[in-house]
Amino acid sequence: MLFSTVVDASRTVAGTRSRRAKSDALRAVLEALAPDEVEPVVSWLSGELTQGRIGVGWRTIVGTDASPVDSSSLTVADVQEATDLIARASGRGSAALRRELLAGLLGRATDDEQRFLVQVLGGELRQGALEGVMIEAIAAAAGLPTDPVRRAVMLSGRLPDAAAAALDGGVDALAAFRLEVGRPVRPMLASPAASLESALGEFDSGVSVEYKLDGARIQVHRNGDRVWVFTRTLRDITGTVPELVELVAGLPVHSVVLDGETLALTDAGRPRPFQETMSRFGATSTRELLLHPYFFDCLHVDGEDLLDLPLSTRLQALDRAAPGHRIPALHRPDAAAAGEHLESALSEGHEGVMVKALDAPYAAGRRGRTWQKVKPEHTLDLVVLGAEWGYGRRTGYLSNLHLGARDPDGGPPIMVGKTFKGLTDALLRWQTEEFPLHESHRDEHTVHLRPELVVEIELDGVQTSTRYPGGLALRFARVLRYRPDKAAADADTIDAVRALLRR
Numbered sequence: 001m002l003f004s005t006v007v008d009a010s011r012t013v014a015g016t017r018s019r020r021a022k023s024d025a026l027r028a029v030l031e032a033l034a035p036d037e038v039e040p041v042v043s044w045l046s047g048e049l050t051q052g053r054i055g056v057g058w059r060t061i062v063g064t065d066a067s068p069v070d071s072s073s074l075t076v077a078d079v080q081e082a083t084d085l086i087a088r089a090s091g092r093g094s095a096a097l098r099r100e101l102l103a104g105l106l107g108r109a110t111d112d113e114q115r116f117l118v119q120v121l122g123g124e125l126r127q128g129a130l131e132g133v134m135i136e137a138i139a140a141a142a143g144l145p146t147d148p149v150r151r152a153v154m155l156s157g158r159l160p161d162a163a164a165a166a167l168d169g170g171v172d173a174l175a176a177f178r179l180e181v182g183r184p185v186r187p188m189l190a191s192p193a194a195s196l197e198s199a200l201g202e203f204d205s206g207v208s209v210e211y212k213l214d215g216a217r218i219q220v221h222r223n224g225d226r227v228w229v230f231t232r233t234l235r236d237i238t239g240t241v242p243e244l245v246e247l248v249a250g251l252p253v254h255s256v257v258l259d260g261e262t263l264a265l266t267d268a269g270r271p272r273p274f275q276e277t278m279s280r281f282g283a284t285s286t287r288e289l290l291l292h293p294y295f296f297d298c299l300h301v302d303g304e305d306l307l308d309l310p311l312s313t314r315l316q317a318l319d320r321a322a323p324g325h326r327i328p329a330l331h332r333p334d335a336a337a338a339g340e341h342l343e344s345a346l347s348e349g350h351e352g353v354m355v356k357a358l359d360a361p362y363a364a365g366r367r368g369r370t371w372q373k374v375k376p377e378h379t380l381d382l383v384v385l386g387a388e389w390g391y392g393r394r395t396g397y398l399s400n401l402h403l404g405a406r407d408p409d410g411g412p413p414i415m416v417g418k419t420f421k422g423l424t425d426a427l428l429r430w431q432t433e434e435f436p437l438h439e440s441h442r443d444e445h446t447v448h449l450r451p452e453l454v455v456e457i458e459l460d461g462v463q464t465s466t467r468y469p470g471g472l473a474l475r476f477a478r479v480l481r482y483r484p485d486k487a488a489a490d491a492d493t494i495d496a497v498r499a500l501l502r503r
């Protein structure tokens, strides 16, 4: 396939708000691909290279001077080969070689193709938000229902692999995707509940009511002596959390996959601030701040996959696999006991409780109704779209944030408000250093950012407004904290913002 066909499709997708039109454009490309073109093209259209990061930084890209050609004959295979060569360059002189190879590739591309390549290489096109649309397009191109495609993506964490399997081997190839110990699964997510009573009222078959701890999500895998620890975004952090590795290595099982939350505690046993827990995931972490795991689900034990079994069965397995390390939970409590559990969670400094249906399977990667979170304040995770230079005491600092909600149809984030409330001096300094690394462009007052940073905002509510394109505006928004554990694709949607309208 000609590379320009891919570039045209990407432009069509970016240029329309219609989910149907996006899906149709993607489908048309997928249907025309040769088998070995599927993985690279699905990766590019999702804004990534199959090789991951290839050592071409922003500086190299803008420093590359290559005039576009008028008409190009670049094929998908040409581009894949060129990026392979760049990715493989190593050792002395490799930076110069990468620059040369990049200039060679760009020098064969048209203006549009160059722009697309630069965006993919610079990570600007990475659009997890498009994933749902892409899954539908893959299913349509392969003539299959959406569910088995989605399941394969959630189990492998990799859209291109699932696309190749769907288009090449159909349902049978997709069914072969299994949970594999050592390969992370997309985590199941929760929906907000209006109240504890409404959450309890929704499930006749019994619930587990669990503390909702305000730490960081972990997924641990163990096979014999080998242990892995992954974050919510499936990043492998095994090397930075030796105390968790040691604990998991000592569990009374041979192989296991556990889902949980990890927290650093004060000497008095109260949770430390979220930032301190997150800082342990960084490369420079100290071991002084020990992380404690609190597991709440078991997806695999000793050769048996449990994803499709009811929560009640998975919790029994969890008790066997990790005795003493469960999150505080009540099994089938009555309303009074559940209420007391919520009160104690809050008085111990935690966020609230989770109410989970005991008969529900583990819906990897889904924000389902079978897990509901009950917490007293309204918070939203929003994408930072830009920041304005401050004035007065804040002169010289990037301050007032432009906030966007995710478009569930895969378009760019939709702006819903601005705020500088809650920003500490430390955060202002951090923003001023960090934001230029995410800059897409700037004007006199504002540095605009690629949609990469997620910030958690507390708010009193939402009102209708003509000021912003979504017709909604946040009321009394204040910054709680940044969420380095989340990508833009995990941010709250415009629908979640709208759901706060009448409360």
Ligand SMILES: Nc1ncnc2c1ncn2[C@@H]1O[C@H](COP(=O)(O)OP(=O)(O)OP(=O)(O)O)[C@@H](O)[C@H]1O
Pocket: 187, 188, 189, 190, 191, 210, 211, 212, 213, 214, 215, 216, 217, 232, 261, 296, 327, 354, 373, 381
């Ligand atoms: N008992 C629990 N069961 C499931 N998740 C829990 C539990 N305790 C804490 N958590 C955390 O809560 C998150 C689930 O809530 P949700 O799906 O709303 O994620 P979120 O968007 O990170 O929410 P929030 O911003 O409220 O933390 C999980 O990702 C996990 O990190």
